[in-house]
Amino acid sequence: MSTMRAQIPVQSAARRPLLARRRLDSERVISWVLFLMALSALSGLAVITAFIFKEGIPIIAKVGLRRFIFSSHWYPLEGEFGILPMIVGSLMVTAGAMVIGMVFGLGCAILLTQYCPPRMVSIIKPAIELLAGIPSVVYGFIGVAILVPFIRDYLGGPGLSVLASSIVLGVMMLPTITSISVDALRAVPKSYIEGSIALGATEWQTTHMVVLKAARSGIVAAVILGMGRAVGETMAVIMVAGNTLELPHSILDPVRTLTSNIALEMGYAAGDHRKALFATGVVLFVIIMVLNTIALRVSRRRSKVKVLAK
Amino acid sequence: MTQVMEQIVQSVPQPAGPVPAKMVVEDFSASFGEMQVLKRVNLQIMPCERLAIIGPASSGKTTLMRSLNRLNDMEPQFSREGRIQLDGHDIYHPQTDVPALRRRVGMVYAVPTPLPWSIYENITYGPRLAGVTSRQRLDALVESSLRASFLWDEVKDRLDMPGTDLSGGQQQRLCLSRVLALEPEVLLLDEPCSGLDPISTARIEEAMVELKRKYSIVLVTNNTKQAARASDRTAFFLMGELIECGPTVELFTNPKHQRTSDYITGHFG
Ligand SMILES: Nc1ncnc2c1ncn2[C@@H]1O[C@H](COP(=O)(O)OP(=O)(O)O)[C@@H](O)[C@H]1O
Ligand SMILES: [Mg+2]
Numbered sequence: 001m002s003t004m005r006a007q008i009p010v011q012s013a014a015r016r017p018l019l020a021r022r023r024l025d026s027e028r029v030i031s032w033v034l035f036l037m038a039l040s041a042l043s044g045l046a047v048i049t050a051f052i053f054k055e056g057i058p059i060i061a062k063v064g065l066r067r068f069i070f071s072s073h074w075y076p077l078e079g080e081f082g083i084l085p086m087i088v089g090s091l092m093v094t095a096g097a098m099v100i101g102m103v104f105g106l107g108c109a110i111l112l113t114q115y116c117p118p119r120m121v122s123i124i125k126p127a128i129e130l131l132a133g134i135p136s137v138v139y140g141f142i143g144v145a146i147l148v149p150f151i152r153d154y155l156g157g158p159g160l161s162v163l164a165s166s167i168v169l170g171v172m173m174l175p176t177i178t179s180i181s182v183d184a185l186r187a188v189p190k191s192y193i194e195g196s197i198a199l200g201a202t203e204w205q206t207t208h209m210v211v212l213k214a215a216r217s218g219i220v221a222a223v224i225l226g227m228g229r230a231v232g233e234t235m236a237v238i239m240v241a242g243n244t245l246e247l248p249h250s251i252l253d254p255v256r257t258l259t260s261n262i263a264l265e266m267g268y269a270a271g272d273h274r275k276a277l278f279a280t281g282v283v284l285f286v287i288i289m290v291l292n293t294i295a296l297r298v299s300r301r302r303s304k305v306k307v308l309a310k
Numbered sequence: 311m312t313q314v315m316e317q318i319v320q321s322v323p324q325p326a327g328p329v330p331a332k333m334v335v336e337d338f339s340a341s342f343g344e345m346q347v348l349k350r351v352n353l354q355i356m357p358c359e360r361l362a363i364i365g366p367a368s369s370g371k372t373t374l375m376r377s378l379n380r381l382n383d384m385e386p387q388f389s390r391e392g393r394i395q396l397d398g399h400d401i402y403h404p405q406t407d408v409p410a411l412r413r414r415v416g417m418v419y420a421v422p423t424p425l426p427w428s429i430y431e432n433i434t435y436g437p438r439l440a441g442v443t444s445r446q447r448l449d450a451l452v453e454s455s456l457r458a459s460f461l462w463d464e465v466k467d468r469l470d471m472p473g474t475d476l477s478g479g480q481q482q483r484l485c486l487s488r489v490l491a492l493e494p495e496v497l498l499l500d501e502p503c504s505g506l507d508p509i510s511t512a513r514i515e516e517a518m519v520e521l522k523r524k525y526s527i528v529l530v531t532n533n534t535k536q537a538a539r540a541s542d543r544t545a546f547f548l549m550g551e552l553i554e555c556g557p558t559v560e561l562f563t564n565p566k567h568q569r570t571s572d573y574i575t576g577h578f579g
Pocket of ligand 2: 500
């Protein structure tokens with residue numbers, strides 16, 4: 001690469017040596033700056049990851065991985081660190097949010113792409129994307145003010161619950177899922193749609209048998225991003241989840257998620273307790289990795305089949 | 311086979327009069343927005359004939375085809391006047407079952423557009439939509455339609471291969487097969503050979519000879535030679551107007567209009 005670059009000024013030197021030199025220098029500088037920026041960003045992430053693991057792994061080793069993950073007793077002051085209720089809480093809340101986010105987000109995307117005139121989409125889509133900019137504390141506040149009393153009065157339980165958290169998170173995921181799914185659905189070639197219609201399919205049959213299938217990997221990507229937001233979201237969840245340390249038995253029970261646990265106790269934790277919070281972070285990290293891997297696998301399954309069929 | 315017989319029996323002229331047309335286009339005009347694309351077209355499509363439609367680009371041939379199976383309904387700008395009948399029924403009647411119409415009037419496009427699935431799935435998609443569920447029946451349909459479009463021998467061992475991995479000519483024949491699997495009554499072929507090599511083209515023309523026994527075929531082609539050798543009647547379109555329509559031999563040897571003879575002798579277009 002560098003030898004090739006060095007040759008360029010030699011060739012053009014005869015005609016306009018100065019200009020060629022200057023351009024080369026500035027390009028070199030820009031590429032170095034970009035390289036440094038990328039390097040510092042990546043190393044920053046690497047350091048953070050390494051730090052979390054360095055702080056968290058020893059305490060997991062001390063308590064024992066099985067006890068840390070499968071015990072329901074979290075009494076930090078007495079040295080009891082079991083995070084099972086929080087793992088279950090995080091998974092339940094995330095699953096609920098995904099169902100809500102997917103059903104409504106995808107429904108919205110299908111409506112926008114298949115049944116709305118393009119001009120309307122170009123107005124509605126940015127409006128939906130704006131919703132992503134609302135701070136999570138606002139979603140949490142609306143959840144506490146309206147949703148929680150509603151659940152308490154009409155469905156029972158304390159109101160602060162898995163259900164409330166799932167709904168709030170699901171709504172927060174909507175803009176992400178909708179906007180990425182819209183892009184994926186729009187990218188489906190028109191010829192697929194026409195081909196299907198011409199074979200006697202109705203619009204809805206075409207949508208669910210052709211368009212959704214063809215857009216699957218994009219939709220999965222949308223859901224992965226939404227899921228990342230759901231697992232990681234803290235503020236809104238703390239406000240509506242109830243944050244108890246019990247294992248939830250129904251979706252109307254209050255829960256504490258992994259992220260809430262870190263946020264709630266970080267202020268006063270010290271020693272092993274503080275380390276146990278980092279260990280909670282490690283578990284969160286692993287869960288997100290696993291979920292993302294599964295989702296990616298799902299989205300790639302189709303192309304694998306293709307390769308095999310050849 | 312029995313079906314062929316039925317079709318033939320049905321199409322035997324009634325003693326009372328001439329054979330009724332399969333489709334009748336009556337004073338049909340079509341526009342996209344302000345632009346009028348078809349101007350009061352009158353045309354009949356007879357049972358068991360191959361009707362070729364020729365004419366320079368942008369003369370409205372595709373628009374006419376897409377009006378015959380109401381595919382233009384998908385275009386927000388589209389508007390129309392006049393009538394089109396299939397077996398005497400107005401296809402633009404508000405109560406028309408449009409998916410059923412599209413099954414009876416099947417269409418193959420200029421660019422082959424298989425769905426991103428296996429060959430088998432591509433062909434069975436239409437029949438399954440129509441409610442065929444028996445695996446045996448589907449298998450039989452796949453074989454018969456692939457045979458009818460001369461593709462069976464090339465793909466019979468790899469029906470689960472993606473249709474999009476076939477060559478262009480094979481993809482086009484796959485698109486023909488998947489329309490044949492619907493057991494349509496009218497076949498619309500819109501420049502089906504425009505992107506194909508001579509051998510694939512010959513295959514498709516060969517298939518049409520066979521298919522004409524069972525279906526009415528409308529073949530749009532930009533190749534006047536193809537129209538001359540592979541059709542019974544020919545219609546010449548120019549700027550949205552039907553200039554002339556008649557038996558192919560007559561139209562090519564003794565055209566009534568100057569513009570027709572200019573076009574077929576290659577003086578413009
Ligand atoms: N979906 C559409 N929207 C707007 N104009 C169209 C559309 N389809 C075709 N047209 C216009 O209609 C005219 C006739 O096109 P077409 O029927 O495709 O002609 P041909 O098949 O004879 O080449 C062209 O001028 C084309 O630009
Ligand atoms: Mg055309």
